[in-house]
Amino acid sequence: MEKLVVWQSPPLSGEVRVSGAKNAVLPILAATLLTDDPCTIEDAPDLRDVSTMMDLMEALGVKVERSGSTLRTRPTGQAGSEAPYDIVRTMRASITVLGPLLAKRGEATVSFPGGCTIGPRPVDIHIRGLRALGADIQVEEGYIVARSPKLRGNRLFLGGPFGSTVTGTANVLMAAVLAEGRTIIESAACEPEVVDLARFLVRMGARIRGVGSPRLEVEGVARLHGTTHRVIPDRIEAGTFLAAGAATGGEVTVRGIAPGMLTAAVEALREIGVKVEEGADYVRVSPNGGLRPTQVVTLPYPGFPTDLQAQFMALLCVSQGISVVTEKIYPERFVHVAELLRLRAQILREGPSAIVVGVPWLSGAPVMASDLRASAALVIAGLVARGRTDVKRVYHLDRGYERIEDKLRALGARIERQDDPEAP
């Protein structure tokens, strides 16, 4: 088991290029189940979750080979339609094979994704959407068992108690592209990763209107062909580096990101008093006096992303004043609070909100990563905290950040990966 050792670092400075988006490449890999042809996916990040998805695809009869950041998929003909518990429990995004398997093979058996540290994550809307396309879906022995000789287009609503669903939209969209007739999806998620998936499907020959809007109109087609696609940049990785730059009072340029993908985060940075410059393919932060408090409310895109909530909380821990961070997507997504308190932060929990009282300095300590974004927040806090911070269980970070310590070190961070002899 490994850990990241982070020492208080000078203001970060320089340029960092973001990798391809984890949350785009995962459903795009699942979408290759919809064709009998090979596909090429470029700029695919080398992450633990992507390797897990490659294993799952292989179990489902699609061989995926990596050369650098390019993935090539080709059906092997050995088509199993079961996504086993052992894989799905390690990565919820595996659920996105449900729609394409059902649409292409008429059957799918996918383990019910278990619990998650960020809170309850039901898939009732996925099931509701697929049933609306005519699928017979039962839950048996911890598995979602779906059958449908032929899916039929329909009008359906995908909204839920917290707004739209990202992977739910992906699942239903991937099912609808091969369904008979027209499907209208209301309250579809508009995240850039959903748009990227839709673009990939259109390249394969799918007929989709309204991409990027909450209303998607899909004309089912008989078959889809292979294609080549470059994955969009990872806006959450970009936002993480911007928050790290701001927290250390540094000047950091994140390259390879279209500013429009981070509007809400950029606005929050400006409210916090950071100078933000935007160009065609970059965003740059630089200091502009002290860090001010603000209110952050997570919302579906284009609102403030819940996947940047923890990182911005770490930033607000060293602002001059009282901030309020409210989670409107995962009301319990605050496991990182207890670890930030270990670093001498002052945070009070109140229902779906956390009240962050800025402190002049943090104090380094051993802390435990609990999930992907919480671990990124602990690394940011470690860069600011006096002394040394050991971020344990760093495997959480490797799920979604490609070589983060190398990228941070290139910006001047004092950080290194070490074996963790104390780890259980």
Ligand code: EPZ
């Ligand atoms: C995607 O998860 C992302 N994962 C998450 O990123 C991200 O936090 C989330 O969207 C929200 O932006 C991937 O894309 C692989 P949702 P997803 O369905 O699709 C509720 C990361 O750090 N809901 O949009 O699972 C749900 O409980 C990860 O990279 C239902 O009630 O999220 C949540 O409160 C973490 N019923 C809300 O909707 C359903 O059937 C949004 O969830 C589905 C969802």
